[in-house]
Amino acid sequence: MRQTALVEEHRALGARLIDFAGWEMPVQYTGILDEHRAVRQRVGLFDLSHMGEIWVSGPGAGAGLAAALVSDPPRLAIGRAQYSMICNPDGGIIDDLIVYRLAEQRFLLVPNAANREAVADGLRERLAGFEAALDDASLRTSLVAVQGPRAAELLAALTDVDLAGLRYYAIAEGHACDQPALVARTGYTGEDGFELIVEWDAALPVWRRLMEAGEPMGIMACGLGARDTLRLEAGMPLYGNELDLSTNPFEAGQEWVVKLDKAGDFVGRAALQKVANDGPLRMLAGLTVRGRGIARHGYPVHAPGAEEQMGVVTSGAPSPTLGTPIAMAYVPPDHARPGNMVEVAIRAARVEAEVVPLPFYKRA
Numbered sequence: 001m002r003q004t005a006l007v008e009e010h011r012a013l014g015a016r017l018i019d020f021a022g023w024e025m026p027v028q029y030t031g032i033l034d035e036h037r038a039v040r041q042r043v044g045l046f047d048l049s050h051m052g053e054i055w056v057s058g059p060g061a062g063a064g065l066a067a068a069l070v071s072d073p074p075r076l077a078i079g080r081a082q083y084s085m086i087c088n089p090d091g092g093i094i095d096d097l098i099v100y101r102l103a104e105q106r107f108l109l110v111p112n113a114a115n116r117e118a119v120a121d122g123l124r125e126r127l128a129g130f131e132a133a134l135d136d137a138s139l140r141t142s143l144v145a146v147q148g149p150r151a152a153e154l155l156a157a158l159t160d161v162d163l164a165g166l167r168y169y170a171i172a173e174g175h176a177c178d179q180p181a182l183v184a185r186t187g188y189t190g191e192d193g194f195e196l197i198v199e200w201d202a203a204l205p206v207w208r209r210l211m212e213a214g215e216p217m218g219i220m221a222c223g224l225g226a227r228d229t230l231r232l233e234a235g236m237p238l239y240g241n242e243l244d245l246s247t248n249p250f251e252a253g254q255e256w257v258v259k260l261d262k263a264g265d266f267v268g269r270a271a272l273q274k275v276a277n278d279g280p281l282r283m284l285a286g287l288t289v290r291g292r293g294i295a296r297h298g299y300p301v302h303a304p305g306a307e308e309q310m311g312v313v314t315s316g317a318p319s320p321t322l323g324t325p326i327a328m329a330y331v332p333p334d335h336a337r338p339g340n341m342v343e344v345a346i347r348a349a350r351v352e353a354e355v356v357p358l359p360f361y362k363r364a
Contacts, residue, residue, distance in 0.1 A: 004049035005203040021114035023050040026223040035226035036320045043148035044222035052116030053141040054109040064130030072262040076101040081169040091248040091271035142203035147193030177209035190234025235359030241314045251280040283336035287327040287353040293346035295327035300345040
């Protein structure tokens, strides 16, 4: 397994480490519930250095990315970001990622750890013929995220970036904790927060400075377990659960990412245009479990009283914020309307669940 620059810090903090996408990562420190609540109520700190960082630059960078991705990176203003996807010709999702524009001809892509090599290889192939260079800087870059309602208060005293002027899905070059850093107002928790992209070895001084400065605020180191329950409450899809090669953006409720009106062709356009015209065959729905039990990944979903399976749970957990079990599931479109009732097969029982709008939680 690969290890981040913070692995010994995690051990010192008592983290339980697991294999995640080939990386030794902390799943929890004191406990998922405490870490989840710290992010919702105060501030939490995450090591996300397993994520990818891929630079694309040159006169043809924007046009090349427009041809490679379903979104339209050339529309981005300098200093802004967009959520995007890279798809196969059949519309299946290779990965979801964030695209940042740092300069007229310079873009940064942050893919998921498990898909980093597939994304880099796919981009190299798709950028052929464009005047653009690709640099996969993932293994020399660290990423630390500070998330929660007090994240801006904490970071403001530790950075020369004007956080008040940094909008959601924006990025700025500057310093954080006395280290050169890219400071992005992005995250995967449903809370306000920032992601700090730094050189590999800068992660340790940045982490320690944030932990020290955040102690009076009740900062907590948070693992992948809390990150998962936070993103589930926020209705954010996870690759390998809600997204995969057999899923297209329209099924996943992410059709807004696909820019069918952009100039030029892009990989997957014809297939995605057909889904846009015909409608998806299934839809991602939010579920609130009304009976006893937790709907877990892979559990079958049935229409009330029906024997035949009509859908499948993609993610599920007890919601620490809402105090009830929640889940996301793929079901036929006519069953995906809020207010409909379905049944989830939990062990030997059929448990009633109500279809509800996503996200389950949205900050004020």
